[in-house]
Amino acid sequence: MRKLNMPELDRKTVDEFKDADKMPIIVVLENIRSAYNVGSVFRTSDAFLIEAIYITGYSAKPPHKEVKKTALGAEETVEWKHFSNATIAIEELRSKGYRILAVEQVENSLKLHHLNRNGEEKIAVIFGNEVVGVEQTTIAQCDGCLEIPQLGMKHSLNIATAVGVVLWEMVRSRI
Numbered sequence: 001m002r003k004l005n006m007p008e009l010d011r012k013t014v015d016e017f018k019d020a021d022k023m024p025i026i027v028v029l030e031n032i033r034s035a036y037n038v039g040s041v042f043r044t045s046d047a048f049l050i051e052a053i054y055i056t057g058y059s060a061k062p063p064h065k066e067v068k069k070t071a072l073g074a075e076e077t078v079e080w081k082h083f084s085n086a087t088i089a090i091e092e093l094r095s096k097g098y099r100i101l102a103v104e105q106v107e108n109s110l111k112l113h114h115l116n117r118n119g120e121e122k123i124a125v126i127f128g129n130e131v132v133g134v135e136q137t138t139i140a141q142c143d144g145c146l147e148i149p150q151l152g153m154k155h156s157l158n159i160a161t162a163v164g165v166v167l168w169e170m171v172r173s174r175i
Contacts (some may be wrong), residue, residue, distance in 0.1 A: 014036070017077040022051040023171050026098065028126040029053065030086045030134055032159060035060035037130065039070030040160035046074035048167045053080040054089045086126065086138045100125040102134040102142045103166055105155065109147035112169050125166055127159050 012020060027045055032038050038060050045053055055061045062068065063073040085090040093100055101110075104126055108131050117123060126142065128134030139145060148157060150167055157165070 001091050010112045012098050014073075014077055017046070017049075020049055022063045022069050023174065024120060024122040025050050025167065025168070025170055026093065026122075026124040026161060027053045028086065028089055028093075028124055029055050029059045029159075030138060031057035031129045032059040032127070034159075035066030035132055037065045037158070037160045038064075039067040039072075039075070041127075041163050042067065042071035042074040043082075044160070044167060045078045046071075048171045050078065050167065053078055054083060054093070055080060056083045056086045056089050085136065087141065090124075090138070090141050096122070098122045100124045100126065100142045102126040102128070102133045102139050102145045103148070104128065104139060104145045104164060105147050106139060106145045109145040111129055112146050112148050112166060115146060115169070117170070123170070125170075127163055127166075130159055 025048075026048060027041060029041060032041075032055075036053065041053060042062075047142060060067050063078065064069070067075060081089075083092075090100055099121060101123060125146065126134055126138060128138070146166065148162060150157070
């Protein structure tokens with residue numbers, strides 16, 4: 001086995017990325033306190049050709065230094081928009097026909113691996129603050145909640161890790 005070199009990876013240019021068909025998924029970040037986590041979400045969203053990131057509340061946004069450090073240029077490829085709060089973002093998503101799901105541990109949550117979706121269905125997934133998660137008022141506005149099953153003692157994941165797990169599960173059937 002041999003590692004692939006850069007030309008063999010067949011990476012898209014910024015223009016090719018912007019012109020590519022995207023997965024009909026929007027990631028919503030609600031009050032993420034770590035700019036490094038926000039940057040990591042940009043990088044993961046680029047990797048999976050996610051349509052956009054909606055950044056809400058006090059979450060850091062480009063051109064923040066720490067976002068740029070972990071995004072490694074993905075902040076230039078992935079479309080993003082900032083909203084003062086999640087409610088305004090949800091209103092826009094609803095007007096565009098998105099199914100809105102929070103990623104949170106709640107009563108009657110849907111286990112991630114049980115999510116049935118048509119590959120063309122437009123879905124927005126909301127990820128919350130590293131300490132308190134998705135706000136209850138935001139959950140109340142969602143169509144449902146997804147939960148990542150966890151088997152160990154800890155029952156939480158870093159938000160950047162959670163985004164990677166959820167997005168992979170949502171796009172893997174289309175690859």
